[in-house]
Amino acid sequence: MSLSPLAGAPDPEGADCVACGRCCHHGPSTVQLLEDDELRLGEERVRRLTVVMDRPPYFRFVKNDGARCGALDVSVPERYPCAIYDARPEGCRLVEPGSPCCLEARALGHLGTSVEFKRTA
Template sequence: MIATDNPCQSCGACCSYSSNWPRFTVEDDDALDLIPEKFVNDRLSGMRCDGDRCTALTGKVGISTACGVYAVRPEVCRTCMPGDPECGMARRRFGLPELAAGSAGPE
C-alpha cells in the first residue's frame, strides 16, 4: 500500500470505474441544479459518462486528474474516501496500488 498527500489528484480511478457509479441518491433538487446540465446523464439519475468515465473528470487516470464540478459534485463522490473498499476496487481495475485507509484526500 502507498500513501500520498493528494492521492485523488493523481488517481481518478473512482471516476472512471463504472457508468452506474456516479449516481444521484440523496441530493435535493437545489443541489442537483448546481451541476452543469452537460455533465448530467439523460435519465437525470447521475453524472454523464463516456464509457465508464465521468465526463467531469479531466486528466489521465493514475497520473493527474481533476473534477470539473468538484465544488458541486454529487454526494456519492463526496463519500468515496481514499483507501476505502470502493477506492481499492477502482484502483485495482486500473492496476494502481491500494492506498492505506485514511490517506489524505478531498474534504
C-alpha cells in the same frame, strides 16, 4: 478504458487523488444525483453534465465519457481532477481515500463493486 493498477494506500487526506483518478473510471449510470446534488450543481451543469434514464424510475446520473466519468477533467495528461469537485454528488463522497472501495479501485484501475451507492431520498 481503465487505468493501470496502483500499488499501496494513498494519502488519507486525498493528496494522491488527482494523480490517481481510478475511482472516477467506471461504467455509465454509476454516479446518481439526488435532489440536493442537483441543487448544489446548478441548472447549467445539470443540463451539461447529467442525463436522465429513458425509462422509469427516471433517475438522473452524471454522464460518462467512454469508461470514465464525464465530469473528470482530462485536459492535462495523467492528472484526473474532478471538474465539479466542490459540488460533486454525495455518492462520490462515499469513496474516501484509503477506504476499501478506494483501495479496490486502485488495485483494479477502475471503480469496483465494493462501493454501494444507496438512494436515500
